[in-house]
Every structure is written in C-alpha cells, then in structure tokens.
Amino acid sequence: MSKKLANWPLHLMILPSLVLVLLFNYGPMAGIVIAFQKFIPAKGITGSEWIGWGNFKYVMSLPDTYKVLQNTVYIALMKIVTGLVFPLTIALLLNEIARKFVKRSIQTLIYLPHFLSWTILGGVLVDILSPSVGIVNEIVKMLGFEPIYFLGNNNWFPYVLVATNAWKEVGFSTILYLAALTSVNPALYEAAVVDGANRLRQTWHVSLPGMRPIIILLATLSLASVLNAGFDQVFVLYNPQVYASGDIIDTFVYRMGLISAQFGPATAIGLFNSIVSFILIAVAYYMAYRFAKYRIF
C-alpha cells in the first residue's frame, strides 16, 4: 500500500503533459472522423452528415491527386538519396583533412543553414535565384547562358527543392557520420597500411565498413519520410506556376482544407497520409532495431 502511494508524485509530474497531449494530440485523432462526413463547421461533428467513403471517392476522382502523390514520392525519394549520399561523401572528405582548425571551421559553416527557418532561407533563395536581379543568374549570364527562372519553371523546380534541401541539411548528418568515423579502431588502418593499402583502399575496406551501422540506421529511418517531401520548404518556395511539379500532399491538403474550406476531402487525404506514414515509421523503427539495434529509448 505504502509503496503504491510513494509513486503519486510521479503521476502528478506526468499529469500536465498528459492533459495537453490528450487535448492537442489525441483530440485531433478523434477529429479524423471528419474524413467520413460531409463536414460543415457550423453544424459541428455531431451535426454533420455521415457519408462513409464519399470523401475518399471524391478525392480519388480528382486528377490532381495522382499528380500530387507522384510529386511527393519523387521529391521525397530524391531527398532521401541525396540526404544519405551527400553527407557521407562530405564526412569522408572531411576526415582526410588533417588540420583540426580547418576541419572544425568547415563543419561549423556547413551546419549553419540547418538552424535558419525556411522563411529566412526562402527569402534568401527567392532573391538570389530571381531571373532578373538574382546573383545566381548573374553568374549564369556571365557564363553565356540564358537566365533561368528556377522557381517558376517546372523542369527546374523539383531539383531546386532537392538541391536546396541537401544544402540546408548536409551538416546535420555529416556530424553523425563523423562521430561514427572517429569510433573506427585506428589499429585497423595500421593493419591496412601494412598490407599495402592506399588511402582509397583504406576508405573502402576500413572506413566504410566501420560506418556501416550508422549508414544502415539512417537509411532505414529515412524510409519513414517517403510521403514527406517537406511542407515548409515547398510552401515558401512554390507558386501556382510550379504546382504541376512541386505540389505535394501537405501543400495540397493545406490549400484544399484551409483555403478552399473543403474540410472533409482534405482530412481524408491527410488521413491517408498519416496511416501510410505510420506504417512506414513502424516498419522503419522495426528494421532499425533489427539491423542496427536502435531503440527510441
């Protein structure tokens, strides 16, 4: 009895968080029922008419839906691949720099954009990528090409998204790879040298195998973001001209739900996104645990 009572402070500590999470995280989960209603805000959830799969059928009938789904997966996959390969390359190259000061300075600089919001970076990018006054197009013109409307051209827009995302986030994963590199046993390098391996072979036979756990971990965890192409970035950079190539599920839901007030259909797409993402995250965590012994806590 007394042992049970002794834990009441622990329950009390959790209480405020529990209340907030029930309201703001589980409350919206209950609100998902809107996806199955002809929801009218004035009538509320209890007063609105139930229409079963009606919203889903309606969404499926929209040609935009397929385009948006395709854009999302395409952009997200390109981001996943660049997000794995680019930082890994940078980490291996950084590791070849012997001077501590230079190494640290480069690390510090490439880590900076990660901390700035997409609003700030969006403002910077809109300016420097502008076809008329942007400094990037000044360079393009100097090289003798026609100026490119990076943010208004459907051929360019998805790649601008991928490149600028890689640029913003490269420092973040680089640090993880570097941490993994420092934990590689130096004796293995010495042994490789004795066997006559040059730096390239050392990288291939010692560094990369040493980093395998973290590579597998990041690769499996990144699986979870196949339907997440990055709302913040797309939202600040896109415009109606590039909807064809840049509109993703999250921006589509935003426009349909909060701009056009089609709450039911927007919630239906959102629900589809949440469920598929949940399955992907669950699979990713399971695989991360299987292959890299990763646990959340």
Place this chain on the structure above:
Amino acid sequence: MRESGWRIGFQIFNYAFLGLIAISCVLPIIHVLALSLSSNAAASAGVVRLWPVGFNTMSYEYVLEQAAFIKSIVITLQRVAIGVSINILLTVLLAYPLSKEAHKFKSRTVYAWIFVFTMLFGGGLIPTYMVVRTTGLLDSIWALVLPGAVPVFSAILLLNFFRGLPKELEEAAFIDGAGHFVTLFRIYLPLSVPAIATILLLSSVGHWNSWFDGLIYMNSPERYPLQSYLQTIVIQKSFSGITDLNTEALKHISDRTVKAAQIFLGALPVLLLYPFLQKYFMQGIVMGSVKE
C-alpha cells in the same frame, strides 16, 4: 613518388571542394546583408556582390520604424519566453518519471507509449486546426504555445541523460527523507545543466523559427509573430509596405533592399546564438542518435 603526387593533388582538390561547399553555406546570407546595406540604384543594377555598394542604413531605419514589424518581434519574444518556459518545465517533469525503471514505476510503460505514439501518428492539419479553434485559442498566443507544449523528443533526450546518472544519488536522497520532487529539483537538475542547455536552445530556436502556426491560427496579420510576418512579406511577393516615401529616400531604399534588411533581422538572433548552439548541438545530436 607517384603515390604522393596523387595525394597532393587530392589534398588540393579536397581543400578547394570542401572550402567551396562551406562558403556556399554562408555566402547567400552575406550577399543579402550586403544588399540590405546598399543603395536602391546599386541593388537594381545588380552590382552588389558581397560588399555593400552605396552604403547606407536607411533600409534598416525604415524597417525599424514600421510598427507592424516591431509588433511582430514583440509577439515572437513573448512566444519564445512563454513557450520555452513551458517546454522546459514539461520536459523535466516528463523525463523524470519516465526514466524510472518499469518495476519501480509500474505505469511507466503505459505512459511511455501514450507519449511516443504522438511522435508516430497525428490527426493531421485540419483536425488539429479544428481542435485549436474549438478550444477558443485562435488569435491568442496560447495557440502558438500549447499545441506543441510537450516536447516528447526532448524528454527522451533528457531521460536518457537521467539514466546515465548514478543510481546511488537517488537512493541516498531517499534515505535522507527526500521525495521525488526534491530529488528531481535538488539533485537531478543541477547535474543536468548541459542537457537542459541543449534542450533550451533547441526549444528557443524552434519557437523563434516557427511561422506556419502563426499563419493559420492568427486571423489578423497584426497578431503574426515575426517569421509569419516575414513569410507574408518576403515570400508572398507582396510589397514590403513602402508607400509614402519622398524621392530622396527612394534613392537609397527599395522593395528589395527593405526585404533584405527584414530577412537579415529575422536571422540575426540565430546567427548570434549560433556559436553556442552548435557546441551544444553536436553533443545533443550524438547523445540522441548514437547510443546503445
């Protein structure tokens, strides 16, 4: 000999390549700073690179005289102060019970799943908006603070930190008659300063940088926090508000230089905090990701 020739060539390439990448991460920001300090004529002629041309600070003077801009900064500062305090308090209060072993605190597993599940699945944009509306938080600063008040990820970082502390500390405290609250605030917290500092910075930057919630939960632009305000001005291609200016002033400032000044001011606190941020963050990231 041939080997070392390759090696030198590689080193030159490597320094140059990494140097270029590193520089590319800061040059755009320096360019925008230079623009904001340049004259209208130089900015529109496209001659500004990394150094101001026709140096003047009138864009900043103009921006800082805008009541709407100042107001959005005040709202953001309130948001950071309230939001971060709540975040830290709840992180600490959540991490402590969850760091207990399941056989000592039986409900721990249930609680842990309730919180972790919120990281895995969410109701989505529209239902979340509905809840915030139903609770009557629209247009108030609480709409920016309460929905994200429980930072589960931070709590996980901190609980892992707590678990690394020696068990004997807690036992000794209990023998001396201390309860859970005293143990947490008198013994655990003073030992957790590095971890708390990491979470504090994470939460501050998060609140400073947020813009989407301001955009959707505030019905009137006068209530926008800074980043939401910048989003509408800088990104949505609306004019920066330049209306009644005499021709003398227009020589020095333009829509473009004013936007550049606003962007730079929006980034400034993060740039100033950055040296601290990155020191703690390196520990934080490694602490959160590479663990056994």
